[in-house]
Amino acid sequence: xxxxxxxxxxxxxxxxxxxxxxxxxxxxxxxxxxxxxxxxxxxxxxxxxxxxxxxxxxxxxxxxxxxxxxxxxxxxxxxxxxxxxxxxxxxxxxxxxxxxxxxxxxxxxxxxxxxxxxxxxxxxxxxxxxxxxxxxxxxxxxxxxxxxxxxxxxxxxxxxxxxxxxxxxxxxxxxxxxxxxxxxxxxxxxxxxxxxxxxxxxxxxxxxxxxxxxxxxxxxxxxxxxxxxxxxxxxxxxxxxxxxxxxxxxxxxxxxxxxxxxxxxxxxxxxxxxxxxxxxxxxxxxxxxxxxxxxxxxxxxxxxxxxxxxxxxxxxxxxxxxxxxxxxxxxxxxxxxxxxxxxxxxxxxxxxxxxxxxxxxxxxxxxxxxxxxxxxxxxx
Amino acid sequence: xxxxxxxxxxxxxxxxxxxxxxxxxxxxxxxxxxxxxxxxxxxxxxxxxxxxxxxxxxxxxxxxxxxxxxxxxxxxxxxxxxxxxxxxxxxxxxxxxxxxxxxxxxxxxxxxxxxxxxxxxxxxxxxxxxxxxxxxxxxxxxxxxxxxxxxxxxxxxxxxxxxxxxxxxxxxxxxxxxxxxxxxxxxxxxxxxxxxxxxxxxxxxxxxxxxxxxxxxxxxxxxxxxxxxxxxxxxxxxxxxxxxxxxxxxxxxxxxxxxxxxxxxxxxxxxxxxxxxxxxxxxxxxxxxxxxxxxxxxxxxxxxxxxxxxxxxxxxxxxxxxxxxxxxxxxxxxxxxxxxxxxxxxxxxxxxxxxxxxxxxxxxxxxxxx
Numbered sequence: 248x249x250x251x252x253x254x255x256x257x258x259x260x261x262x263x264x265x266x267x268x269x270x271x272x273x274x275x276x277x278x279x280x281x282x283x284x285x286x287x288x289x290x291x292x293x294x295x296x297x298x299x300x301x302x303x304x305x306x307x308x309x310x311x312x313x314x315x316x317x318x319x320x321x322x323x324x325x326x327x328x329x330x331x332x333x334x335x336x337x338x339x340x341x342x343x344x345x346x347x348x349x350x351x352x353x354x355x356x357x358x359x360x361x362x363x364x365x366x367x368x369x370x371x372x373x374x375x376x377x378x379x380x381x382x383x384x385x386x387x388x389x390x391x392x393x394x395x396x397x398x399x400x401x402x403x404x405x406x407x408x409x410x411x412x413x414x415x416x417x418x419x420x421x422x423x424x425x426x427x428x429x430x431x432x433x434x435x436x437x438x439x440x441x442x443x444x445x446x447x448x449x450x451x452x453x454x455x456x457x458x459x460x461x462x463x464x465x466x467x468x469x470x471x472x473x474x475x476x477x478x479x480x481x482x483x484x485x486x487x488x489x490x491x492x493x494x495x496x497x498x499x500x501x502x503x504x505x506x507x508x509x510x511x512x513x514x515x516x517x518x519x520x521x522x523x524x525x526x527x528x529x530x531x532x533x534x535x536x537x538x539x540x541x542x543x544x545x546x547x548x549x550x551x552x553x554x555x556x557x558x559x560x561x562x563x564x565x566x567x568x569x570x571x572x573x574x575x576x577x578x579x580x581x582x583x584x585x586x587x588x589x590x591x592x593x594x595x596x597x598x599x600x601x602x603x604x605x606x607x608x609x610x611x612x613x614x615x616x617x618x619x620x621x622x623x624x625x626x627x
Numbered sequence: 628x629x630x631x632x633x634x635x636x637x638x639x640x641x642x643x644x645x646x647x648x649x650x651x652x653x654x655x656x657x658x659x660x661x662x663x664x665x666x667x668x669x670x671x672x673x674x675x676x677x678x679x680x681x682x683x684x685x686x687x688x689x690x691x692x693x694x695x696x697x698x699x700x701x702x703x704x705x706x707x708x709x710x711x712x713x714x715x716x717x718x719x720x721x722x723x724x725x726x727x728x729x730x731x732x733x734x735x736x737x738x739x740x741x742x743x744x745x746x747x748x749x750x751x752x753x754x755x756x757x758x759x760x761x762x763x764x765x766x767x768x769x770x771x772x773x774x775x776x777x778x779x780x781x782x783x784x785x786x787x788x789x790x791x792x793x794x795x796x797x798x799x800x801x802x803x804x805x806x807x808x809x810x811x812x813x814x815x816x817x818x819x820x821x822x823x824x825x826x827x828x829x830x831x832x833x834x835x836x837x838x839x840x841x842x843x844x845x846x847x848x849x850x851x852x853x854x855x856x857x858x859x860x861x862x863x864x865x866x867x868x869x870x871x872x873x874x875x876x877x878x879x880x881x882x883x884x885x886x887x888x889x890x891x892x893x894x895x896x897x898x899x900x901x902x903x904x905x906x907x908x909x910x911x912x913x914x915x916x917x918x919x920x921x922x923x924x925x926x927x928x929x930x931x932x933x934x935x936x937x938x939x940x941x942x943x944x945x946x947x948x949x950x951x952x953x954x955x956x957x958x959x960x961x962x963x964x965x966x967x968x969x970x971x972x973x974x975x976x977x978x979x980x981x982x983x984x985x986x987x988x989x990x991x992x993x994x995x996x997x
Contacts, residue, residue: 267911275918282944286926286937289754293935336792338969339955355783362786370962372797374933379789390785420743421760423750424716434753450917454910461830538647541909542822546651549814554658562931563667564755566674566722572666586719593751596717 250473254481262485272451276443276493280436280500287435291377297323297341299332304352306393310363313389314345319381329364336368343367343378355393425510425593432505437588438561440497444520445527445581446552448490452531453548455482456623457538479620483528490524491517501592510595519591519601522608523584529615530580536622555581583607630841634849641823642853656811656861660868663803671699671758676723677715679706684732686774690744693770694725699762716749723748723759735774793962804869805957806930808862809950812888813895813924815858818916820851820899825912843992851896858895862888869961878964884957890977891953897984898949904991924950952976 262269298311315322323341326332332344346364354361365382369375426433459465468478494517501507509516531548538544558565558572559581565573576582583604590596598605643649676694680687694700703721706712715721726745734742746763748756794801824847827833836846866884869875877884898920906912926932927941928950934942945951952973959965967974 265910268914271911271914271918275914279918279922282941283922283926286941287932288936289932290936291933333792337963337965339959355785360784360786362788365787365789366792367789369791369794369797370958371802371933372791372794372799375791375794376797379791383787383789386785386787390783394783420745421764422745422747423756423760424712424747426750426753426756429750429753429757431753434751446917450913451910454913458910540645540826541913542819542826543645543647545822545909545913546648550651550655550658553655554662557659557662558666560752564752566755567672568666572662589751590717590719594717594719594749596719600717600719 251477251481251484254473254477255484258481258485262489268451272447272489273493273496276447277496277500279443280439280497281504283439284432284436284505287439288431289373290431291374291381292319294320294378294381295323295340295342296320296382297326297332297335297344299326299329299344299346301328301349302347302351306352306355307347309393310347310386310389311345313385314382317385329366332366336366339368341368342374343382345382433507433593434589435561436501436505436507437592438559438585440494440501441523441584441588442556442559442561442581443497444490444494444524445555447493448486448524448527449531449548449552450545452482452486452528453534453538453544454531454541455486456532456535457541457544460539461541475620475623479532479616479623482532483525483616486528486531487521487524490527491520494520494524507592509592511591511597515598515601516588516591519584519587519605519608522605522612523580526580526608526612526615529612529619533615533619533622536619536624555579558582559585561585578611580608580611631845631849634841634845635852638849638853642857652815652857653861653864655814656807656865657868659807659811660804660865660872663807664800664873667799667803671755671762673701674699674723674755674759675703675721676700676725676759676763677704677706677712677721678702679709679712679724679726681729682727682731684727684730684735686732686735686742687727690727690767690770691725693766694763697762697766699759699766712747719749721749722752722755723763725763800869800873800875801958801962803930804865804873804875805954805961806925806928806950808865808888808957809891809928809930809953810921810924811865812858812862812892812953813898813920813950814916815861816854816892816895817899817902817920818913819854819857820896821902821906821912821916822909823850823854824900824903825906825909829908844989847900847992851900854899855892855896858892859889862892866961875961876964877961879960879966883966884960887953887956887960887974887977890974890981891949894949894977894981894984897981897988901984901988901991904988923948927951928954930954949977949980 296314298314300307300311311325314320323335326335326344329346332341332346335341335344344366346366348361348363351361351363363386365379367375367379367382423429456465459468473481498509498516502509530551534544534547534551538547554575558568558576558579561581565576565582568576587596587601587604587608590601678691680691691702695702700723704715706715706724709726712724712726715724724747726747728743728745731742731744744767746760748760750756791797824833827836837843839846841849863885866877866888870877899916902912902915902919906915923944924930927934927937927945928948929945930950934945934951937945956970956973956977959970
């Protein structure tokens with residue numbers, strides 16, 4: 248037992264001496280969390296719009312005017328023709344161009360029907376889709392407005408601007424639970440928090456044993472009477488402790504800086520954080536034990552991390568992935584812990600709700616730590 | 628010169644001998660392209676929903692059938708009371724609950740009184756919540772207009788004809804392939820160079836090199852050259868995967884694209900050199916590359932999240948991230964098919980950045996170890 252304590256003491260001393268690393272380990276997650284939470288935002292704002300008005304009538308000008316002073320759009324100016332519109336899209340000076348063709352007002356009056364064209368830069372498909380949706384909503388509003396005022400035709404619809412639109416007889420009401428204002432930060436912060444823990448905890452642990460190998464101090468440890476499990480436990484403890492400190496800092500930032508709710512039990516979330524840290528450090532130590540150089544270890548961790556992060560559901564829903572990706576995801580600890588984070592923090596789920604995640608994470612942690620101590624050899 | 632070549636050869640041997648690292652170096656871009664290309668979709672398929680039908684009328688049943696037969700939704704549960712909703716959401720499987728209030732069908736049939744229907748979405752999974760409600764609303768509205776029977780088109784109709792320029796099928800690959808390219812190039816060049824140099828310092832072999840007749844510049848360039856080549860090959864592999872596997876068009880000039888790739892690789896190498904002049908251990912070098920280079924590149928370069936929506940401060944930060952310019956260039960050349968006449972600005976920025984970084988890191992080089 249005392250041997251473990253000495254081992255832990257040694258690890259802590261080494262950590263404390265490496266001030267650069269220590270500072271990075273504690274400051275980086277907080278900074279990253281703040282930066283990323285602001286950056287991680289799928290909302291589409293500040294769209295650059297240009298307008299080609301080939302009609303030059305009152306209606307055309309009024310329609311164009313609708314885009315000039317509206318929050319989501321930034322009006323870039325008028326263009327002479329569709330060809331220059333394409334040029335603007337090529338040069339990225341506009342995200343979308345509205346083309347009002349000649350005889351727009353005449354057609355609207357005479358034939359009760361006119362069309363406008365919307366050119367959208369859709370290289371980023373999601374953004375393009377949303378941008379086009381916004382623009383169409385504005386045109387629809389304009390359409391409804393001219394109808395009512397000019398002919399007194401009542402479109403029978405819901406009040407303008409209501410997103411839950413429905414015509415006569417049916418009203419669909421959307422409610423977004425647990426995050427009613429659809430605040431992206433609330434949604435992203437729990438996920439980013441755990442992602443950073445995996446990134447930092449796993450990385451540092453992965454480089455640890457292999458570093459001793461590389462600089463030769465491993466041999467010194469090998470000739471001591473320390474047992475395998477004592478060695479692994481001694482390596483594990485400091486990282487898990489530091490991880491818990493990181494987690495606390497992150498949670499503080501989340502709570503007081505981003506006002507994310509903490510609906511569930513704090514004890515439960517800490518229990519899960521502890522379990523997850525064991526798992527991260529276990530993974531790191533395992534990779535460390537099988538690598539020969541720090542470089543190898545680092546790349547192996549990095550490879551795992553990239554796959555874990557991309558499949559974790561941090562950016563896109565895990566349920567919409569193809570079958571093979573969902574099978575892969577069965578082994579993705581980050582996926583489970585992000586589910587836990589969102590469910591417990593935002594919805595107040597209990598241990599009973601999260602039991603399958605609990606047992607999966609527990610099993611994974613045990614397997615990884617077991618493998619790490621098994622693979623760790625006291626011979627060179 | 629001969630000595631220099633011998634040194635470069637030695638470095639190549641070092642890299643080629645480490646099979647595992649090599650495997651990961653080339654496996655990584657492949658894995659990323661595959662994951663992004665085929666796993667990360669935002670299409671809704673068989674999303675699990677629950678229904679709380681307090682009406683039990685014909686219309687509530689028909690709307691439920693419509694939703695389920697659309698292929699987007701899959702019924703997991705019929706709820707009894709409003710209170711079940713919270714419990715269901717907390718277990719985390721169901722993301723959308725459709726609520727038909729009592730007498731829904733009656734109200735719906737009478738038509739002059741507004742019938743109400745609720746869609747409750749679990750917005751702790753925000754993106755899913757938004758798309759699920761949008762899909763469900765569309766299906767319900769379609770049902771409604773069918774029931775409304777013969778609708779004559781209203782007067783003064785403005786038709787909007789949207790045209791999705793450059794990417795009519797709205798494919799995600801158009802954004803992420805340039806992003807993955809920037810990421811991998813940066814990773815291989817900056818991370819690898821900074822780590823190898825730190826490694827020589829850490830294991831003490833740097834001293835051996837220092838006393839060799841090679842000048843310090845030769846040592847550095849000898850270390851950098853193999854990685855320049857490796858990353859460039861990696862870049863080409865990603866372009867090929869994008870074009871042949873994911874059918875991304877290559878509308879612009881290939882030589883220009885390759886030249887820009889080389890430029891960006893060079894820039895990343897200068898960054899790696901700069902880090903290595905500061906970092907003494909591999910761990911520090913790695914952390915610096917990871918936190919200062921890689922994470923911001925992923926999040927702030929417009930690769931995953933649109934830059935325009937960020938707060939102004941972060942928009943400024945994204946301006947000093949080289950990858951945002953490179954991504955703009957790659958998109959421009961491959962998809963828009965434009966040339967230097969429209970891309971001279973970002974190219975110039977990349978050139979300036981490389982020159983600046985190279986100058987700073989050469990100035991920071993210390994002629995001897997402490």
